[in-house]
Amino acid sequence: MNRLVSADQAGGANMIMQAALAAFVKHGFHGTSIREIASHAKVSVALIYYHFTSKDDILRSIMLRVHGDVIEELREVRDACDRDVRTELSGLIRAHVMCHCERQAESFIGNSELRSLSEPALQEVIAQRDAVAGFFKDVVARGIADGTFRTTQQPDDVVRAIMVLAMGVSMWFRQDGPQTTDDVVQTHITFAMRLLDAAPEG
Amino acid sequence: MNRLVSADQAGGANMIMQAALAAFVKHGFHGTSIREIASHAKVSVALIYYHFTSKDDILRSIMLRVHGDVIEELREVRDACDRDVRTELSGLIRAHVMCHCERQAESFIGNSELRSLSEPALQEVIAQRDAVAGFFKDVVARGIADGTFRTTQQPDDVVRAIMVLAMGVSMWFRQDGPQTTDDVVQTHITFAMRLLDAAPEG
Numbered sequence: 052m053n054r055l056v057s058a059d060q061a062g063g064a065n066m067i068m069q070a071a072l073a074a075f076v077k078h079g080f081h082g083t084s085i086r087e088i089a090s091h092a093k094v095s096v097a098l099i100y101y102h103f104t105s106k107d108d109i110l111r112s113i114m115l116r117v118h119g120d121v122i123e124e125l126r127e128v129r130d131a132c133d134r135d136v137r138t139e140l141s142g143l144i145r146a147h148v149m150c151h152c153e154r155q156a157e158s159f160i161g162n163s164e165l166r167s168l169s170e171p172a173l174q175e176v177i178a179q180r181d182a183v184a185g186f187f188k189d190v191v192a193r194g195i196a197d198g199t200f201r202t203t204q205q206p207d208d209v210v211r212a213i214m215v216l217a218m219g220v221s222m223w224f225r226q227d228g229p230q231t232t233d234d235v236v237q238t239h240i241t242f243a244m245r246l247l248d249a250a251p252e253g
Numbered sequence: 254m255n256r257l258v259s260a261d262q263a264g265g266a267n268m269i270m271q272a273a274l275a276a277f278v279k280h281g282f283h284g285t286s287i288r289e290i291a292s293h294a295k296v297s298v299a300l301i302y303y304h305f306t307s308k309d310d311i312l313r314s315i316m317l318r319v320h321g322d323v324i325e326e327l328r329e330v331r332d333a334c335d336r337d338v339r340t341e342l343s344g345l346i347r348a349h350v351m352c353h354c355e356r357q358a359e360s361f362i363g364n365s366e367l368r369s370l371s372e373p374a375l376q377e378v379i380a381q382r383d384a385v386a387g388f389f390k391d392v393v394a395r396g397i398a399d400g401t402f403r404t405t406q407q408p409d410d411v412v413r414a415i416m417v418l419a420m421g422v423s424m425w426f427r428q429d430g431p432q433t434t435d436d437v438v439q440t441h442i443t444f445a446m447r448l449l450d451a452a453p454e455g
Contacts, residue, residue, distance in 0.1 A: 076368070081284025162424065163365040166278070203453075208440050215421030216414055222364065223413065238410050245447050251405075 064102040067092045068116070071109045076156050080110055080167040110164060111172035117157040118179035121150050125186045136194035137249060141240045143186055144213065148239045151220040152232040158221030187213055191247065200247035209246050216242060266304040269294045270318070273311045278358050282312055282369040312366060313374035319359040320381035323352050327388045338396035339451060343442045345388055346415065350441045353422040354434040360423030389415055393449065402449035411448050418444060 070092030074083040085106050089096045103109045124146040132139040151158045161176075168176060187210045194200035202209050216239055224235060244251055272294030276285040287308050291298045305311045330344040353360045363378075370378060389412045396402035404411050418441055426437060446453055 078283040079281030079366075079369075081280040082282070164281075167281075204440050204443055211421070211425065212418055212444055215425075216417055218424075219413070219417030219420065222420075223417075238406050241406055242414055242448060245450065246444055248447065 063094070063098060064112075067094060067099055067102055068109060068113050071106075072113055072156050072160060075110070075113075075160050075164060080106070080160075080164045107167075107169055107172065110160075110168060111175070113157060114161050114165075114168065114172075114176045115179065117150070117154055117161055118176060118183065120154075121147065122179060122182050124150070125183065129186060129190075134193075136190050136197065136199050137244070139190045140187070140194065140243060140247075143190065144217075144240050144243055145236045147183070147217050148220055148236045149232055151217050152224050152226075152235055155221045155224060155226075158218065162218050162221070184210055184214060194247065194249070200249050202247055212246055213239075213243050265296070265300060266314070269296060269301055269304055270311060270315050273308075274315055274358050274362060277312070277315075277362050277366060282308070282362075282366045309369075309371055309374065312362075312370060313377070315359060316363050316367075316370065316374075316378045317381065319352070319356055319363060320378060320385065322356075323349065324381060324384050326352070327385065331388060331392075336395075338392050338399065338401050339446070341392045342389070342396065342445060342449075345392065346419075346442050346445055347438045349385070349419050350422055350438045351434055353419050354426050354428075354437055357423045357426060360420065364420050364423070386412055386416060396449065396451070402451050404449055414448055415441075415445050 067088065071083070071088045074087055074091055077083075078087075083106070085096055085099055088106070088109065089099050092099075099109075103112065125143055128142040128146050129139060132142060165173070165176065188207065191200060191206050191210055195202065195206060220235060220239075224230070224232075230238075241251065269290065273285070273290045276289055276293055279285075280289075285308070287298055287301055290308070290311065291301055294301075301311075305314065326348040327345055330348050331341060334341040334344060367375070367378065390409065393402060393408050393412055397404065397408060422437060422441075426432070426434075432440075443453065
């Protein structure tokens with residue numbers, strides 16, 4: 052569900068974003084032309100310019116959508132939690148890692164083509180990434196304060212490690228591989244608890 | 254020092270690889286033409302074709318060189334160690350993370366443009382990556398066998414986490430940032446020891 056355009060336009064814009072995403076994964080942002088996106092989406096170049104101002108705008112929309120969805124999911128997890136920090140951190144990792152498993156192409160492009168965003172889109176996406184990290188920073192800080200978590204490193208370094216490990220999933224995970232998404236989630240929860248010197252949840 | 258061509262050719266080939274690397278970081282592999290590489294390197298297109306068979310061959314050479322150098326360094330670390338697994342793992346992490354700090358562009362391209370390699374170059378580079386991981390798998394297996402390391406996850410998952418965390422360094426580390434390469438190395442050694450439930454070295 053595209054949240055950036057009104058419902059009656061969502062189908063067309065979404066189809067274009069999907070085609071662009073596939074092309075970006077294959078040839079990179081700079082290696083893909085608007086004409087190729089139109090050809091893959093089986094739409095006219097004119098229709099692309101009806102929905103988007105430029106190729107940059109398509110990349111921006113792809114990134115804002117996936118980050119926006121992640122932020123919404125993380126917020127739901129946080130709001131549903133009873134403030135037990137291990138439960139909350141586990142829930143946040145589950146939502147975050149699941150996204151990297153299920154929306155692998157968007158996650159990969161979100162990292163590898165961040166360099167291709169121009170301003171002010173870059174700052175918009177960086178603000179969203181900071182918001183994602185913010186959920187983790189917040190729960191880690193509370194866990195350190197109440198003694199559940201312990202780290203000899205800077206808490207921000209641990210949060211970055213949790214982010215990087217999830218990002219890695221978008222690079223190595225294979226839907227048809229030996230591990231289920233649930234296996235991957237459990238591994239990442241275990242790793243985070245170890246990095247924070249906390250007992251496994253439960 | 255370019256190890257793929259004879260010494261008298263190394264200067265030219267190296268200059269071309271450096272120019273190509275900068276262009277790939279900026280515009281991606283598919284977004285960069287041989288002509289642009291020639292222009293950045295201030296050489297003729299003909300000279301590029303004297304040193305390399307194609308743009309693919311330049312990417313292949315960049316990747317083989319950096320992986321080859323890492324493998325050589327990891328081998329030196331391993332051979333210098335007295336088989337204490339914590340010392341060996343720390344040394345391997347130091348060499349691996351240092352490379353991601355100091356050869357950031359090559360490390361970033363090594364990950365983001367792996368998809369752009371065609372066969373058989375892709376298999377060559379994957380074999381090198383497996384060799385890099387092999388050093389870590391070997392020491393982790395010995396550490397688990399002798400009781401120094403403990404993990405509830407698959408040892409290969411822990412090794413992959415160590416690889417992914419190093420890869421992340423090539424994306425976020427800034428030479429002019431608040432952390433020195435030594436800080437980053439120490440953090441990654443600490444993280445690995447925590448993932449393996451081992452006491453800090455020393």
